[in-house]
Amino acid sequence: xxxxTRERALWMYETMIRIRRFEERAIEVFQAGELPGFIHPxxxxxAVAAGVCAHxxxxxxxxxxxxxxxxxxxxxxxxxxxxxxxxxxxxGYCKGKGGSLHIADQDLGALGxxxxxxxxxxxxxxxxxxxxxxxxxxxAVSFFGDGATNIGAFHEGINLAAAxxxxxxxxxxxNRYAQSTPQSVHQSIRDIADRAKAYxxxxxxxxxxxxxxxxxxAGEAIGRARGGGGPTLIEAKTFRFWGHYLGxxxxxxxxxxxxxxxxxxxxxxxxGGLLRKRKWLTAKxxxxxxxxxxxxxxxxxxxxxxxxxxxxxxxMADIYEKAL
Amino acid sequence: MREIMFREALVEALxxxxxxxxxxxxxxxDIGQFGGSFKATLGLLEKHGxxxxxxxxxxxxxxxxxxxxxxxxxxxxxxxxxxxDFATVAMNQIVNQVAKVRYMFGGKARTSxxxxxxxxxxxxxxxxxxxxxEAWFVxxxxxxxxxxxxxxxxxxxxKSAIRDNDPVIFVEHRALYTVKGPVPEGEYTIPLGAAEVKxxxxxxxxxxxxxxxxxxxxxxxxxxxxxxxxxVVDPRTLFPLDKETxxxxxxxxxxxxxxxxxxxxxxxxxxxxAIAGEEAFDYLDAPxxxxxxxxxxxxxxxxxxxxxxxxKEDVAAGVRxxxxxAR
Numbered sequence: 001x002x003x004x005t006r007e008r009a010l011w012m013y014e015t016m017i018r019i020r021r022f023e024e025r026a027i028e029v030f031q032a033g034e035l036p037g038f039i040h041p042x043x044x045x046x047a048v049a050a051g052v053c054a055h056x057x058x059x060x061x062x063x064x065x066x067x068x069x070x071x072x073x074x075x076x077x078x079x080x081x082x083x084x085x086x087x088x089x090x091x092g093y094c095k096g097k098g099g100s101l102h103i104a105d106q107d108l109g110a111l112g113x114x115x116x117x118x119x120x121x122x123x124x125x126x127x128x129x130x131x132x133x134x135x136x137x138x139x140a141v142s143f144f145g146d147g148a149t150n151i152g153a154f155h156e157g158i159n160l161a162a163a164x165x166x167x168x169x170x171x172x173x174x175n176r177y178a179q180s181t182p183q184s185v186h187q188s189i190r191d192i193a194d195r196a197k198a199y200x201x202x203x204x205x206x207x208x209x210x211x212x213x214x215x216x217x218a219g220e221a222i223g224r225a226r227g228g229g230g231p232t233l234i235e236a237k238t239f240r241f242w243g244h245y246l247g248x249x250x251x252x253x254x255x256x257x258x259x260x261x262x263x264x265x266x267x268x269x270x271x272g273g274l275l276r277k278r279k280w281l282t283a284k285x286x287x288x289x290x291x292x293x294x295x296x297x298x299x300x301x302x303x304x305x306x307x308x309x310x311x312x313x314x315x316m317a318d319i320y321e322k323a324l
Numbered sequence: 325m326r327e328i329m330f331r332e333a334l335v336e337a338l339x340x341x342x343x344x345x346x347x348x349x350x351x352x353x354d355i356g357q358f359g360g361s362f363k364a365t366l367g368l369l370e371k372h373g374x375x376x377x378x379x380x381x382x383x384x385x386x387x388x389x390x391x392x393x394x395x396x397x398x399x400x401x402x403x404x405x406x407x408x409d410f411a412t413v414a415m416n417q418i419v420n421q422v423a424k425v426r427y428m429f430g431g432k433a434r435t436s437x438x439x440x441x442x443x444x445x446x447x448x449x450x451x452x453x454x455x456x457x458e459a460w461f462v463x464x465x466x467x468x469x470x471x472x473x474x475x476x477x478x479x480x481x482x483k484s485a486i487r488d489n490d491p492v493i494f495v496e497h498r499a500l501y502t503v504k505g506p507v508p509e510g511e512y513t514i515p516l517g518a519a520e521v522k523x524x525x526x527x528x529x530x531x532x533x534x535x536x537x538x539x540x541x542x543x544x545x546x547x548x549x550x551x552x553x554x555x556v557v558d559p560r561t562l563f564p565l566d567k568e569t570x571x572x573x574x575x576x577x578x579x580x581x582x583x584x585x586x587x588x589x590x591x592x593x594x595x596x597x598a599i600a601g602e603e604a605f606d607y608l609d610a611p612x613x614x615x616x617x618x619x620x621x622x623x624x625x626x627x628x629x630x631x632x633x634x635x636k637e638d639v640a641a642g643v644r645x646x647x648x649x650a651r
Contacts, residue, residue: 061393061396061397063393092430093429093430094428094429094430095430095431097427097428097429097430098428098429098430102428102429104425104428104429104430104432104433105432106396106429106432106433106434107432111393111396111433112425112428112429112433114420114421116416116420116421119389119416119417119420119421121389122385122386122388122389122390122392122393122417123389123390123392123393123396123417123421124393125386125389125390125393126389126390126391126392126393126394126395126396126401127393127394127396127397128393129390129393129394129399130393130394130395130396130397130398130399131397133349133375133376133394133399134397134398134399140393152385153385153386153389153416153417155383156381156383156385156386156389157385157386157389157390159381159383159386160380160381160383160386160390163381164378317431318426318427318430318431319426319427319465319466320426320466320468320490321426321489321490324517324563324564
């Protein structure tokens, strides 16, 4: 079992704050009318991305979703490139062609965020296959929501990874709603981890509001995958504090009634409390983290605002390796 | 030159590319011990083993998704989907993922994968195992689409497709698998985006794809006896398209017939016709003619299927109409 060290715990804490603050800033500038498109906030689910990615190196691979900012930050993508992408600038990770839904950096093992629900699951299986064929020790992790567990790609992708014993980990962020449809309406099971049995792989439930708990189960699953033991399905029970996207108040489907209860279990102060209890975090260090993240974010927004939009000629670039 | 079958040419291409580059591997349904539904992977399992010749579940979205994921981390997968009809099950991966990741993610993603499938009718396989859906893929920016008509082209084009760094949809016509033709012994490739004039002529240009190339050559032979000289051009890749070779022929003959086995409406021929209208309008001496399948699902009855699929007689009749010879 992976013992939670001070270093990893502090990394998770700072990563969760980075995700939270990045999104709060993105929401602020979105509401000020500075961003095109739309945003699906991850706020509330930070413990999952942090607890899983705490075990990953740059060469490990992830696939992500429409609610992907948290995964990308936890995987090591920087604020400048992410903010610039939200601003649709040429300096963004996708040169302004992907936006909030599609942030990626293959150099950092972030294979990409798919806006098609479940679309990343078979791709992660494939990345794990590539790793296996190359004889590597890396793993591929796929993040997806409870809504994705009803689509064919979930079944096909996990079945393939299980049949071939690939170094993959499937992380379901069960935030209780497939867009607006409650889990009790969209499937007849309570625990998505039960579905693992159908593929002959371990299925684990974890409290997605508890970073230390996520860290522990993710460590076990990732260790097993690296060691040739095949995939695991992790179900993290979690909650998004915002609606499905910015502008959805969550009032149409009961989200607003559930939110206060979950907000009391905010994963960031919860981990902060644990850190202080273990004397791993002083008030001063906490302030330093907040100040550092704020400084970086101020700089990132400034960077994005000053960056140029793509040139008209960029419209036709990168469709193929060479222009045709 | 030696003569081998279309499917044997494909096996040779896969075998040679797997020897040449350890990142090349093949995945698909029944491609292992079974050797592929139409034996287009026969013997590869024995040579390359189960790690590189991977038999998959019947799960087309997983096959294409896994191929893409493997490509993203540096492999060169060749995915086989059986029938082109089954590609519809994998369209999310093909259209939303494979075709998009390079552009959508800013140009860094590695997308060196080939997706093979066989299409076309003529064997009473009915409506779900006989379609010609190649135009669906041509419509999607980010994909290349290859459709060979001879064993030599099949081998040379598949080798190029495997080495290409863009995703390639490789459509094989089932009726061609056992057709024999001359194939050079040594190493060669045929570039994507290069059409070939299969027969020279001066009165009319027939642009034909896949199985219609052979039928058009037969029609041209018949027509020659009537004093009509046809030039038959095979684009070989539907995208990127070698417009130069095709339009040079159209400018020379002044008459264009387009022949393909897909249904007419919004078929690839509609695109070809539009290109001719835009770029060779002044050279056309007669309205162009399209010879395509009837706009029906593919029927099971051999009698009906023969009516559905364009035949060499339809090509010949179309050319006569084109050159103003009524019969």
